[in-house]
Amino acid sequence: MSFDTVLxxxxxxxxxxxxxxxxxxSAESGIPTFRDAQTGLWAQYRAEDLATPDxxxxxxxxxxxxxxWRRxxxxxxxxxAGHLAVARLERLLPEVNVITQNVDGLHQAAGSGSVIELHGNIHGSRCFDCGRTSGEADGANGIDIPPRCTYCGGMLRPAVVWFGEALPMQAWQRAEDIVTDADLFLCVGTSSLVEPAASLPRLARSRGCTVVQINPDVTAHDAIAQFVLRGKAGGVLPGLLxxxxxxDS
Incomplete structure (x- = not known):
């Protein structure tokens, strides 16, 4: 793939x-997208029917x-290769922040040091009643399912954002702040369907930031971006760098 010299x-x-x-x-690492059909024991369920407080x-x-099972x-x-390219950018540029809708922790595993997880992290847990975080979700005593909060005795739940829930206020405010300050915004592998996260490219463009869309498919973000790179992150990002x-080696 050739790249515009201005970009x-x-x-x-x-x-x-x-x-x-x-x-x-994340799909390039073999993680099914959220709405992909369930398999095996879970084939009879819709993901949307399991990811709600109710x-x-x-x-x-x-x-x-x-x-x-998902964890x-x-x-x-x-x-x-896309995750690794993003992590490598941290040593090439003065400031790099990652804002992700994914809950798998792969950006951190690749070496990215500044990651805002808008939808939480599946490997953690928090109390359904008091809201206190409880570290690793698999750190349960192996007796109670779900495990219990050591503070109030309530049930622990995955530390992710479910349908009908607001994004974590601190994470969202931090995301808005860094987008407002950025001068280059790479929008990678997102469908532009999930709000309010999908509003971030629009915010970036409204603040005069250069927006680059990287996706094999057409999305609503194409109309916002000054540059559209058609392809998967694992191929486009290493090529771009x-x-x-x-x-640079």
């Missing part, structure tokens, strides 16, 4: 780069076990 210069001279990633990036109240054991699957996956810094 390459904007990347090399970026003062503050924001990478905004979605499910398409579903947890109604059947906490089933919801906990589904997330345990185990994600734990076997590794960062792909090689073109911008050909002498």
């Amino acid at each position: 390459l210069e904007k990347l090399r001279s970026a003062r503050h780069l924001v990478v905004f990633s979605g499910a398409g990036m 579903a947890f109240r109604r059947d906490p054991v089933t919801v906990w076990n589904w997330y345990a 185990a699957m994600m734990r076997e996956r590794q960062p792909n 090689a073109a911008a810094w050909p002498d």
Whole structure:
């Protein structure tokens, strides 16, 4: 793939780069997107029917076990070339922040040091009643399913954002702040369907930031972006870095 010379210069001279990633990036590591059909024991369920507070109240054991299955699957996956390229950008530019809609922790596993997780992290847990975080979701005593909060005795739930819930206020405010300050915004592997996260590219463009869309498919973000790179993150991002810094090993 060839790259516009104007884009390459904007990347090399970026003062503050924001990478905004979605499910398409994790899919390249073998993690199904959220709405993909369930398999095996879970084939009879729709993901949307398991990822709500009401579903947890109604059947906490089933919801906990589904997330345990998803955690185990994600734990076997590794960062792909796209994740690694994003992490490498941190040593090439003055400031790089990652804002992700993914809950798998692959950006951190790849080495990215500044990651805002808008939808939480599946590997953690928090109390359904008091809201206190409880670290690793698999750090339960192996007796109670779901495990219990050591502070109030309430049921622990996955530390992710469910349908009908607001994004974590601190994470969202931080995301808005860094987008407002950025001069280059890479929108990678996101469908532009999930709000309010999908509003971030619009915010970036409204603040005069250069927006680059990286996706194999057409999305609503194409109309916002000054540059559209049609392809998967694992191919486009390493190629983009090689073109911008050909002498960097």
